[in-house]
Amino acid sequence: MDNQFIMQFFEWNIENDGEHWNRLKQDALALSKAGMGAVWIPPCAKAAQQNSVGYDVYDLYDLGEFDQKGTVRTRYGTKAQLIEAIGEAHRQGIRVYADVVLNHKAGADATEKFLAIEVDPNDRNRELSQPFDIEGWTSFTFPGRGDHYSGFKWNYTHFSAVDRDGLTKRNAIFKVYGEGKVWAEGVDNEKGNYDYLMSADIDYNNEIVVEEVKRWALWLIETLHVDGFRMDAVKHIDEGFLKGLVDHVRGKTSPDFFVMGEYWHADQARLNRFIDDSDQALQLFDVALHFRLVEASRRGRDYDLTHLFDDTLVSTNPFRAVTFVDNHDSQPGEALESWVEDWFKPIAYAMILLRKDGLPCVFYGDYYGINGGPASKKAQLDPLFYARKALAYGEQVDAFDHANVVGFLRKGDMEHPDSGVAVVASNGEEGTKRMAFGPERAGRTFFDLTGNRGETITLDQDGAAVFTVNGGSVSVWADEAHRDWASRE
Numbered sequence: 424m425d426n427q428f429i430m431q432f433f434e435w436n437i438e439n440d441g442e443h444w445n446r447l448k449q450d451a452l453a454l455s456k457a458g459m460g461a462v463w464i465p466p467c468a469k470a471a472q473q474n475s476v477g478y479d480v481y482d483l484y485d486l487g488e489f490d491q492k493g494t495v496r497t498r499y500g501t502k503a504q505l506i507e508a509i510g511e512a513h514r515q516g517i518r519v520y521a522d523v524v525l526n527h528k529a530g531a532d533a534t535e536k537f538l539a540i541e542v543d544p545n546d547r548n549r550e551l552s553q554p555f556d557i558e559g560w561t562s563f564t565f566p567g568r569g570d571h572y573s574g575f576k577w578n579y580t581h582f583s584a585v586d587r588d589g590l591t592k593r594n595a596i597f598k599v600y601g602e603g604k605v606w607a608e609g610v611d612n613e614k615g616n617y618d619y620l621m622s623a624d625i626d627y628n629n630e631i632v633v634e635e636v637k638r639w640a641l642w643l644i645e646t647l648h649v650d651g652f653r654m655d656a657v658k659h660i661d662e663g664f665l666k667g668l669v670d671h672v673r674g675k676t677s678p679d680f681f682v683m684g685e686y687w688h689a690d691q692a693r694l695n696r697f698i699d700d701s702d703q704a705l706q707l708f709d710v711a712l713h714f715r716l717v718e719a720s721r722r723g724r725d726y727d728l729t730h731l732f733d734d735t736l737v738s739t740n741p742f743r744a745v746t747f748v749d750n751h752d753s754q755p756g757e758a759l760e761s762w763v764e765d766w767f768k769p770i771a772y773a774m775i776l777l778r779k780d781g782l783p784c785v786f787y788g789d790y791y792g793i794n795g796g797p798a799s800k801k802a803q804l805d806p807l808f809y810a811r812k813a814l815a816y817g818e819q820v821d822a823f824d825h826a827n828v829v830g831f832l833r834k835g836d837m838e839h840p841d842s843g844v845a846v847v848a849s850n851g852e853e854g855t856k857r858m859a860f861g862p863e864r865a866g867r868t869f870f871d872l873t874g875n876r877g878e879t880i881t882l883d884q885d886g887a888a889v890f891t892v893n894g895g896s897v898s899v900w901a902d903e904a905h906r907d908w909a910s911r912e
């Protein structure tokens with residue numbers, strides 16, 4: 424089995440030109456050749472704002488098909504273009520994961536009057552008022568779509584809270600009042616209970632809602648033939664509902680249907696608790712590792728690289744960790760800005776792509792560049808992709824024994840010719856690391872796939888050598904047999 428990795432195929436600032444699904448279609452062949460096994464595409468449902476990235480979801484059944492919110496297409500294109508792009512990705516052997524936003528809805532068609540209780544934004548369990556009438560944006564009737572695909576219309580009984588009262592024209596957190604209206608269980612305990620995030624929060628204590636959303640999930644899979652979900656904001660969604668949804672989808676499609684969740688928390692214990700409580704139903708992004716990488720990139724040589732993987736999800740639960748360096752939220756200027764500085768990016772990517780643990784997810788903004796921001800790092804990433812695809816197999820031997828220069832080696836396997844790789848990274852001066860592949864590789868010559876070092880290194884009779892690295896850099900040493908890697912398919 425070849426190593427897999429995912430690309431997050433969008434960044435926050437990509438052009439609002441309706442051409443993004445076409446970009447995926449055009450690039451599918453190149454991405455497949457680069458080794459991508461899967462892409463995570465941005466939210467594809469009609470959003471409240473045409474120019475938004477899509478997390479302010481309005482109509483889950485409008486994938487760029489109906490004239491709603493002043494537009495047929497979404498920021499990314501039309502439903503027909505999306506289906507074509509997914510078809511092309513599949514032809515190139517790339518699986519497609521949909522970004523599923525199920526915590527909230529935005530852009531309601533009309534307001535409704537209903538009873539609500541204002542709660543403390545910092546402690547959602549603390550009620551600040553008696554029930555009183557508010558006017559909230561909770562009526563979703565989808566006039567542009569009508570009853571196509573689903574006749575379900577949303578009203579305030581389907582939500583747990585809103586953030587705006589039209590009567591008093593105030594913004595606050597207004598919890599819907601009524602029988603069975605309680606915050607979700609199994610959400611993050613920050614702010615007392617972190618069920619509420621934004622807009623109109625969907626109430627999964629309401630069985631009617633649960634059934635409708637389960638039905639939608641299968642409709643989406645049948646319509647787009649996606650191979651997995653990236654689930655947004657899972658720390659704000661009822662855990663029992665999430666697990667039930669995943670079980671339902673896997674029961675109706677395949678037990679291998681892939682699901683990864685976004686649980687934005689730097690503490691691996693919190694991530695692991697969620698994974699345990701959801702009976703291992705979801706993979707999670709390794710947010711803990713992301714923050715290690717951020718810190719290392721900011722502190723430069725003052726950071727002790729031997730601690731890079733301490734208390735991360737990938738080190739504590741390797742089979743459940745989706746490792747990543749940055750994403751659309753952590754990129755400069757965005758909600759969770761925590762950018763891994765550019766000088767450290769090649770080291771960070773070598774650390775997630777070439778080690779044995781974790782499923783890596785590469786950020787579009789790093790590969791293609793960010794519109795109006797940091798430039799493309801394609802030239803630095805392509806050799807790492809090749810190394811992941813062709814070389815990074817077999818036993819892993821760590822040499823995390825120096826604060827500023829660390830290394831590890833993959834010994835290779837029989838299935839991948841001349842595989843194996845020696846990785847050395849430095850956040851300080853130029854350095855070296857002695858590592859051994861074993862006597863069966865004695866006499867082989869190695870070169871630096873990244874091109875950062877120009878020399879070749881010949882292994883001694885034990886298959887060992889002193890591998891070099893430049894200051895503040897990474898080198899990926901590979902057998903000379905792979906010298907022509909860039910021209911290989």
Ligand code: CA
Binds near residue numbers: 624
């Ligand atoms: Ca929620």
